Amino acid sequence: MAASLSLMLLVLAACSSNGNNGVSSESASPVAGASSTPSSSPEASEPEAGPKKEISISAFDRGLVPTEEGNYEDNRWTKWINENSPATVKWIPVDRGQAQQKLSTLIASGSAPDLIWEYDRNYIAQLANQGAIQPIDAYIEKYSTTLKKYLQDHPELKPAMTINGKMYAVTSKRSIETIANNGMWIRQDWLDKLQLKAPTTIEELIEVAKKFKDEDPDGNGEDDTVPIVFNGNAVQVMRAFFFTNEYQWYLEDGQLKYGRTLDRYKDALAFHKSLFDQDLIDKEYITDSNFQRARQLWTTGKAGIYFANWSMDNEIRDLKTNVPTAKLAPLESVASQYGKNGLYQELASNVLIAFNSDMPEDKIETAVKFLDWMLETGWYSMKFGEKDVHYKLVNDEVPQRLDADKYRAEVAYANEYAILSQWDTKAEWIPLMAAQDELSQEIALSKAEALTVALKNEYRRDIAFSPDLPEVSQLIATFAPISTQIEVKVVTGGKSMTPEAGMEQIRNEWKRLGGENVEKLAQEWYEKNKEFLTVSSE
Structure with a gap:
């Protein structure tokens, strides 16, 4: 299972990696x-x-x-x-x-x-x-x-x-x-039925997910609901709560540091692990490499929260076809102990x-x-x-x-x-x-609101793009699969590896592979190019 999840997280990482220029997942809606x-x-x-x-x-x-x-x-x-x-x-x-x-x-x-x-x-x-x-x-x-x-x-x-x-x-x-990329959707009709409010913090998100898991929000009398499902943007969505992204560089007290080595990244792993340990995410995502199972759970009305894109035409349309009474709402980014970051933006x-x-x-x-x-x-x-x-x-x-x-x-x-x-x-x-039919208009109004929500909060990006040095690229290419393997153990390993122990291993691997020297080269690159690195979407 760990090997399968490792492959899965590599796919997720590929979907979420964008080198500060966007992968994204890009919105399919024209x-x-x-x-x-x-x-x-x-x-x-x-x-x-x-x-x-x-x-x-x-x-x-x-x-x-x-x-x-x-x-x-x-x-x-x-x-x-x-x-x-x-x-x-x-x-x-x-x-x-x-x-x-x-x-x-x-x-x-x-x-x-x-x-x-x-x-x-x-x-x-x-x-x-x-x-x-x-x-x-x-x-x-x-x-x-x-x-x-x-x-x-x-x-x-x-x-x-x-x-x-x-x-x-x-x-x-x-x-x-x-520019808007990631999005979160929630079943508003489930919130209404369980008399819940939309979550605004990671703690509230977990509590809502627990209610979706335990209190039969679809009303069929069976224990068959999945609180959270996601597509390839899940990594970006979860990491952004903690103001980090494994493929971005951040200015920490004026020094460039790689996102995957920050203390905040440990907290992002701990959050991911808590969702897995509490059965709040579909554990079969390990083998769901093309996210078709997640999509099926969402479109058949079995999932309550979707970490995905702000624009979800087909998924919303198929859900409404299968469950005409379903009501959806775009969910704003939730706050962690670091405050409220925006959803990922290009x-x-x-x-x-x-x-x-x-x-x-x-x-x-x-x-x-x-x-x-x-x-x-x-x-x-x-x-x-x-x-x-x-x-x-x-x-x-x-x-x-x-x-x-x-x-x-x-x-x-x-x-x-x-x-x-x-x-x-x-x-x-x-x-x-x-299109002007009733369903298309319902979806369009939801999307217009979702676009506003997706851009409501500024997404932290300290520099416009990552250092384009060969030493940096070579190190990250070697480091990424190793760190992914460690993260798999943290998320799925129960008590066998804590987030703290995982971060220690990740940092040791970074150092072993020459990370300290690469950080020095990256800092020199930043000082030389900082006038061109201003973040702008204008």
Whole structure:
């Protein structure tokens, strides 16, 4: 069981690691607002005359493509991209939970795609330091129009793209609904039935969870409810209560310290352990690597609290279909002894798109022109579908979904291909954008409230991104699985390993692997670069 949980926590860590640039889990809902609405229906763009060069691009496989639509390599939208863009694109899917491992394997074998993207800036920096990707400043200047101007207009994105003084990736600005990432949901009808209030502290959260476990909130007379379930964001949600994240660096009295070595991290482990020991989380999550069991428990009405994303369209819709009387409420972050931290939030930059170092210049030119096209017009259809089929415009700027089920089946997965976007939203647009049937409007109103709740409290992030030194990346790559194994023993081992003993082992491993020297290098890096490390989502 410990080995299985170790693998599970590695998957959770991969989902929660973002190197201060976001993994995230990223919101799947295409709720946003364009600075200018491009011509966006699939028939609107004209392909360039003559043969087009082929480029390959990575894509996260989230298992969202319905069988009748095809797969991530071949579906209606990959065909549309090839018909309308200046390139023929071969998409290379990598499993979302193991994306970095898969990409690294492809790179090592010489079969990596031409364009490689990730949310994790640390990973992109690692590839740069390994020589797997190449600087692209000169190519953007030489071949780009739209993207070049866009980056000039958004200088706040430059630090995320710059590694060792050179541009190694391009990105676009996140919309507000993707700045917000994590979310917690609670069954309001269960609270009402048991005459409970929404928890505001970790102690109250535990007490509510106990009531959900013991007092039959679904009223079926059986002991079959699970207080808390979660998706891949669970680690971020729980750690944030204690103002820490295992993959972030923090300024402690002016000194950079790694999140996994802090006293606060011990308290985060103790909280996780208490949930496990008291059966307040589903213990079968150990083998639930794709979180389908957790999702099933939630959508069938057996779970009371969901550590997940603020935007949960499908999960809410399926729950309401199965349990029409269910009432949901977004749950604000709860306070620990350190105060109230915000739920995890991303920085301004979205995915970071890097160029394989093996790409010849003619392919690079094609890739740059493809990115120009995607940023200028292509992204819109990837997010909203075909005009008058999947959406209509309201107030000349807000795309309103026509049929939620049709969008879910035919468009939702295409978000994966919109690697650059100019969309930005307002919370009040969410009900306008949703389909107008009663259920879709109920979900939209819940989401609008959830977005406000997710951004209500500031999330602690002391520096904009982590040190991009090879020594740091190498140490963390070695340290992460070792510390995860220790954390498994703490969480599942009962009295065999206390959080205090676990932290002692974690710190000993950090020191053994050269952590003290890496901290010194990281501090030197910080002093040299601090003017570029201001946290901003503007």
